[in-house]
Amino acid sequence: MSSPIFALADEYVTLFARLHPMYAGMAGIKGDFGVASDLGPDATGERAKLGRDTLARLGSLESTGAADDLARLHMAERLESEAALFDAGEWRRALRVPYGLIQSLCSYVDLAPRGNEGQWRTTISRIRAIPEMLATWRQTMNAGIAAGETVAIRQVVEGARQARRNAESRVFDKHVKAYGSGSQAGDLAAAADAAYAAFIWVAEYLETQYAPHAVARDGVGEERYLLAARNTLGATLDARDAYEWGWEELHRLEDEMSAEAAKIVPGATLDEVIAHLDSTDLLTDHEAYLDWLSEKHHGALEALNGVHFDIDPRLMNLDVELVHGSSAGSAYYSGPSEDLSRPGRTWWPVAAREKFAVWGELTTVFHEGVPGHHLQIGQTKIVGDGLSRFAKSAGSISGHAEGWALYAERLADELGWHSDPATRLGMLKGSALRAARVVIDIGWHLDLPLPPAEAKRHGEKWNFDVALEVLTQRGRIASHRAHPEIVRYAGWPGQAICYKLGERAWIAARDEAKAAAGADFDLKAWHTRALNLGPIGLDNLAGVLRG
Structure with a gap:
């Protein structure tokens, strides 16, 4: 579909991918956006500004039909939510275990294609980028220390363990072994060793420099929780x-x-x-x-x-x-x-x-x-x-x-x-x-x-x-x-x-459709419609399916 709203959506994805190549690689965005993401405060702010600017532009565009209405509804909800989290300073608490950055760096490498020598170069480049990305991430964590907005000590301890585990289990050696003795074997092994050293460095940073500033309480409190749940x-x-x-x-x-x-x-x-x-x-x-x-x-x-x-x-x-x-x-x-x-x-x-x-x-x-x-x-x-x-x-x-x-x-x-x-x-x-x-x-x-x-x-x-x-x-x-x-x-x-609250919303939406259609309810057709609508916030799910 061609419309100003769809063009803006396309532009946002491309620009965000350029600002966050790691995201682009993991999401499988088509295009050459580089390899290493800058995870420091300035770059994080630049990505947040892109979202805010896109949201402002979105509000000024005219809709051309139902597809535009759906695209606007979804984009606005997501960008508003992300802006609220950024404004609350959540970006400074950039440590989440086990499904945070430390795990994602491994997934980023594992998701790289490895069918030919050129693709293996991508794998090597992603591994080689890990020390650089972790160094910029540390700047963001230090910004959290300076602002008095730090994560709980449990996340720090577990994050250090996770980083050490990545190094000690040599998580990328499976790729070194799979590649064998080809012309890039030395580069691959050297990149893996440098990544392992970076993971050890992260563990030591968390244990010795960040831990003294971490908060004791695991719970984040009602204000932060409701923002995260939104x-x-x-x-x-x-x-x-x-x-x-x-x-x-x-x-x-x-x-x-x-x-x-x-x-x-x-x-x-x-x-x-x-x-x-x-x-x-x-x-x-x-x-x-x-x-x-x-x-x-x-x-x-x-x-x-x-x-x-x-x-x-x-x-x-x-x-x-x-x-x-x-x-x-x-x-x-x-x-x-x-x-x-x-x-x-x-x-x-x-x-x-x-x-x-x-x-x-x-x-x-x-x-x-x-x-x-x-x-x-x-x-x-x-x-x-x-x-x-x-x-x-x-x-x-x-x-x-x-x-x-x-x-x-x-x-x-x-x-x-x-x-x-x-x-x-x-x-x-x-x-x-x-x-x-x-x-x-x-x-x-x-x-x-x-x-x-x-x-x-x-x-x-x-x-x-x-x-x-x-x-x-x-x-x-x-x-x-x-x-x-x-x-x-x-x-x-x-x-x-x-999981459970989402399931409750899906069941409620299906029950509503069943009640409205009676004996004419077609489960396969309902599934097709539901999946073709793409992601929708739970506040809007039933209404969009109804409409």
Whole structure:
């Protein structure tokens, strides 16, 4: 589509990519924007100014129709939210573990194409840029010290550990090994060694220079939390209502889990059934685990296509990869590049695990792959001219994306894909984890009291240990994921609630459409319309789907 609003969206993506080459590389923006991003205060301010200037220009442009209206609505919501975070000084707190810069630098390298010598040069350039980018990042962190706006000491300690782990596990040696003895082998090895030294330097900086200025309290308080939640949800949050609903939802899911567990081992407790499955429904090596993941991903693609979704042939290509040496506790997804030359990919950290209880992981395949993130995010790349480039490449909203992916887990259950009580229990357990995230994230950051019955069980006041206990006992998270999950909630306020609150919004929108259409409701058509609209803030989701 050609219109002033769409042209502005295209211009913004191009200019932002020039100001942030690392973002461009990770998002797969087509074009040559360089390699190293300046993460210092001046460059961060320049990117914020671009957003503010774009927002001002957007307000002066006339709409030419529904596609323009949607593009304007989405761009304005995202740019306003980003401007509010910048104005509040959140940019100075540029440390988030485990899914922040330190992890993203590794992903940036892993996402580089490596099919020929020229592409290998890109990989080497990205690794070589890491020390420079970390040096500019340090300037931003020092600006936070000067302004008295620093992150919590827990993020500092965990960030230092993450940086050291990257160096000590030599995260880029897999690429050195894969390249072999070609003409660029020396450059690749030297770049990797320099990156490892930079990670050690970051760890030492955090431990010795930044740590004395870090704040003690993990929670960010209500003002900062609501600002963060506005950004992650695309919605104004009623925190106390969501907190109460989260506990109600957790209790509902616990009842349903107990009923499902009784089908597996009658008379056993829920914990006993989970222990039984963890010890019997296992894969015991990495190769078998990868084969299982690949089979389930591609089986879901084949089963859905033409039945409940019309999947573009270009999205039938989905990569699955195990991640070794990562500090991430859970699987994640990276979308296709803008030109679809890089396929979508799901990433599965294995840490030190040698056994994989796949009964509980099938639902995550549907979340990260299809009908979850791959179908939703991939669809924005192939939907055509009805979406602006901003919506396709720059305007993701966590509540919209994670809400859809959790809805996708529920949809898989509705389609009968969990006829085995064990995998259905895994789906319910995953949903209970997301409900536990709501109460932990809101309760911890806002320092809300636990309900009386819960206080007797876990304690009256939220802290790291109480959050960990609720997550393990009530969310029943796998042991290898528990600690990094709680660290994640502390450093990324407002994100952990996106799954359940996003799912609630998607279900409400579908129920509304069902009620309006009655017997004429077509689920496949509704899915097509929903995905073709691209990312939308949760405050606007139902209205846009209705219109």
